[in-house]
Amino acid sequence: MKFAKIAQKLALWAGSPRTFLGAIILIFLWGLSGPIFHFNDTWQLIINTSTTIITFLMVFLIQNTQNRDTDILHLKVDELLRVTKEAQNAMLGLEALDLKELEALRKRYRQLGEGETISLDGTVVEENNKQDLNKC
Template sequence: MPSEVRGKLTIFDRFATTTATLTSKAGFFVFCVLLVVVWAPTFLVLPSIDTWQLVINTATTIVTFLLVALLQNTQSRSDDAVQQKLNAIADALADLMGELSADHPELHRHRAELADAVGLEKRESA
């Protein structure tokens, strides 16, 4: 589960995380394969080949549509958590470079480059 950036997870966020966890397991893939295996012989009982294709197309389209929305939620929260961690590392590195710059004057320039690259001052003042 991605680290939460905003605090407590909402019901939808918990549902999306659980769904992402379940769909990433082998069991979900096996379920999908079994669904296709069960669907394939139904052309014998459905009135036309068009109906037969419509059944699987509709089912897979609905599942795909819903999963994309849920997985995007999880991915966005994961991206936010990673960005927050990278920002914390950059802040800590800049602080360390600032403390060591008395002994190593070239670190002033490197610290300024780091601050410009990740926007430390802009974030600190906001």
């Protein structure tokens, strides 16, 4: 739980305009220091190592926040499906399906939508018979 809180705060900080401006200033100062160090290998190694380490750590930070955001989105959609009377309740358990089953379901949804035409005001002009996807 501590990691999640720290990761969330770091992600907010890392994505802020101030942090971006700070990074640009650091790169600018590093570039200006080149003539002082005669653009030697150590001078180049400093920026290469720093950016590699920061990028490596940011991957984990981004993945953590992405997983959290995805979980939140899934929970919100699950709640919407749960309270909508016409929703297909079979959609609540999609996480348990394998890739082939998901592809088959996606194909069925494409077929459902192919025969429907929606007017500009949002009403369905032509509708195919609805399939009950709770029987998947």
